[in-house]
Amino acid sequence: MNSSLNAARRRWELDEAGTDVVDVLVVGLGATGAGAALDAASRGLSVAAVDAHDLAFGSSRWSSKLIHGGLRYLASGQVGVAWESAVERDALLRFTAPHLVAAHPYVLPLTPDVPRAQAAALMTGYRLGDALRAAAGTPRRLLPGPSRLSAGRALALAPSLRADGLRGALLSWDGRVVDDARLVVALARTAAAHGARILTRCRALALAGDGARVRDELTGDEFDIRARTVINATGVWAGELTPSVVLRPSRGTHLVLRPGALGALRAGLHVPIPGERARFALVLPQADGRVYAGLTDEPLDGPVPDVPEAPESDVAFLLEVIGTALDRPLSRADVAGAFAGLRPLVDAVDAPEAAGGRTADLSRRHAVLRSPDGVVTVVGGKLTTYRRMAEDAVDAACPDARASRTARLPLVGAGPVRPGAPGRLARRYGSESWAVRDLMRADPALAEPVALGITRAELVWAVRHEGALDAGDLLDRRTRIGLVPEDRAAALPAAEAALAYA
Numbered sequence: 338m339n340s341s342l343n344a345a346r347r348r349w350e351l352d353e354a355g356t357d358v359v360d361v362l363v364v365g366l367g368a369t370g371a372g373a374a375l376d377a378a379s380r381g382l383s384v385a386a387v388d389a390h391d392l393a394f395g396s397s398r399w400s401s402k403l404i405h406g407g408l409r410y411l412a413s414g415q416v417g418v419a420w421e422s423a424v425e426r427d428a429l430l431r432f433t434a435p436h437l438v439a440a441h442p443y444v445l446p447l448t449p450d451v452p453r454a455q456a457a458a459l460m461t462g463y464r465l466g467d468a469l470r471a472a473a474g475t476p477r478r479l480l481p482g483p484s485r486l487s488a489g490r491a492l493a494l495a496p497s498l499r500a501d502g503l504r505g506a507l508l509s510w511d512g513r514v515v516d517d518a519r520l521v522v523a524l525a526r527t528a529a530a531h532g533a534r535i536l537t538r539c540r541a542l543a544l545a546g547d548g549a550r551v552r553d554e555l556t557g558d559e560f561d562i563r564a565r566t567v568i569n570a571t572g573v574w575a576g577e578l579t580p581s582v583v584l585r586p587s588r589g590t591h592l593v594l595r596p597g598a599l600g601a602l603r604a605g606l607h608v609p610i611p612g613e614r615a616r617f618a619l620v621l622p623q624a625d626g627r628v629y630a631g632l633t634d635e636p637l638d639g640p641v642p643d644v645p646e647a648p649e650s651d652v653a654f655l656l657e658v659i660g661t662a663l664d665r666p667l668s669r670a671d672v673a674g675a676f677a678g679l680r681p682l683v684d685a686v687d688a689p690e691a692a693g694g695r696t697a698d699l700s701r702r703h704a705v706l707r708s709p710d711g712v713v714t715v716v717g718g719k720l721t722t723y724r725r726m727a728e729d730a731v732d733a734a735c736p737d738a739r740a741s742r743t744a745r746l747p748l749v750g751a752g753p754v755r756p757g758a759p760g761r762l763a764r765r766y767g768s769e770s771w772a773v774r775d776l777m778r779a780d781p782a783l784a785e786p787v788a789l790g791i792t793r794a795e796l797v798w799a800v801r802h803e804g805a806l807d808a809g810d811l812l813d814r815r816t817r818i819g820l821v822p823e824d825r826a827a828a829l830p831a832a833e834a835a836l837a838y839a
């Protein structure tokens with residue numbers, strides 16, 4: 338079946354959704370839900386999957402974009418979580434999304450704040466992480482091992498580091514997805530290619546073991562989707578539909594720094610947080626020139642918002658911590674935007690010792706929970722482990738189904754990229770980059786850049802094939818232009834033109 342998602346397909350699949358009974362209804366189309374839709378559809382099950390908003394509307398688009406090997410979990414003794422992360426990273430790098438996920442280097446500057454004993458312990462941790470890489474089967478060619486750098490080499494990779502007192506640096510490598518929202522789009526489209534109905538702007542109002550009451554948010558119409566089994570994959574909102582699931586969301590804020598704010602940065606940075614033993618702030622240069630810097634971990638009090646706000650206190654904290662490693666402190670003027678996401682942390686399911694403690698200490702392992710009405714909820718975990726979460730959820734919901742196939746199933750775009758494909762398009766569209774290029778050849782007006790090197794053709798492609806239904810979908814999820822408010826305002830007319838053109 339065709340992988341293209343668009344308004345016309347949504348309309349006819351919505352008509353069908355109210356009439357027949359599907360094997361699996363998945364609620365929520367973040368990485369976990371889109372992954373579950375793909376897992377179930379690729380096992381030959383019939384699937385409907387709904388999201389109240391858009392693909393990747395929730396936490397999945399607010400991540401640090403690390404596809405990590407779980408080093409941090411090793412440090413806290415969660416060896417099983419670390420192993421699972423290393424295995425899932427391997428699947429993404431080698432088989433499922435090699436066009437979207439690649440190795441990225443990180444520099445940890447050895448400043449006077451990092452004692453020699455801590456540096457030695459960190460290097461031991463990196464080596465253990467490298468041993469996990471090898472055990473998971475990821476070749477060094479795809480993920481190089483750690484090394485020690487001289488101060489001069491560290492400054493060559495990150496010229497904005499403070500040279501004064503710098504003894505050198507530790508260099509490590511981990512996986513990174515070019516854009517977390519694009520990973521979700523690729524998952525949803527691959528699920529659609531296997532026959533799953535992907536229905537955005539459809540809110541589940543109430544769940545039962547045999548289906549859900551759903552409202553089309555575009556028309557206000559309500560209808561039932563009947564299913565043999567139901568998977569709740571609504572992340573931080575899971576408890577609203579299944580009250581027996583108790584979460585302790587934690588807010589993580591990132592800054593979006595202006596291109597050049599940290600000079601010609603050729604690697605990410607791990608900046609020690611003063612007073613913390615094994616926590617680091619991250620500086621994450623992006624392919625589009627922007628630099629993300631994060632990341633806080635603060636418990637959320639009160640109701641879960643649709644789009645969390647990044648408070649000024651988080652912005653000030655991050656500027657201060659990152660400034661400690663730089664030759665020039667960062668100022669508010671370096672900040673072009675900020676975004677916050679909520680971690681869907683499970684309250685004390687497998688970390689009862691952390692109950693009531695800091696959210697930073699809560700386990701990052703996922704949980705699959707069956708409520709008395711038979712609904713299976715899958716929650717917690719990470720972007721990196723979405724596939725394993727999806728497999729576990731479908732195993733629990735459909736015990737008689739055949740085994741999962743997703744560990745080696747390439748996502749849309751993962752095929753061979755024809756030589757000569759333009760680099761930026763290849764990194765975002767993989768084997769489809771030539772089709773995007775062909776749009777520009779057919780109509781040169783579509784080659785016009787909108788922002789960050791993104792052309793009008795990419796917006797038109799997103800409307801025709803990636804399920805973008807409005808300007809918000811285009812600017813905030815199919816592209817990330819919207820992370821900087823003034824860029825968003827400048828690109829809005831192009832997004833509206835693309836919707837009309839497509």
Ligand SMILES: Cc1cc2nc3c(=O)[nH]c(=O)nc-3n(C[C@H](O)[C@H](O)[C@H](O)COP(=O)(O)OP(=O)(O)OC[C@H]3O[C@@H](n4cnc5c(N)ncnc54)[C@H](O)[C@@H]3O)c2cc1C
Binds near residue numbers: 570578588
């Ligand atoms: C700040 C931050 C940084 C992170 N960094 C990383 C990282 O670098 N690497 C990593 O591996 N992980 C990272 N994570 C974790 C990771 O982002 C999340 O664990 C993961 O994205 C959760 O995905 P999900 O699909 O379970 O939830 P979500 O992405 O939140 O998806 C839930 C979906 O459900 C929909 N929904 C809600 N209610 C309803 C309803 N009633 N009806 C229909 N749909 C509904 C929402 O619209 C949403 O799209 C980070 C998390 C945060 C917050």
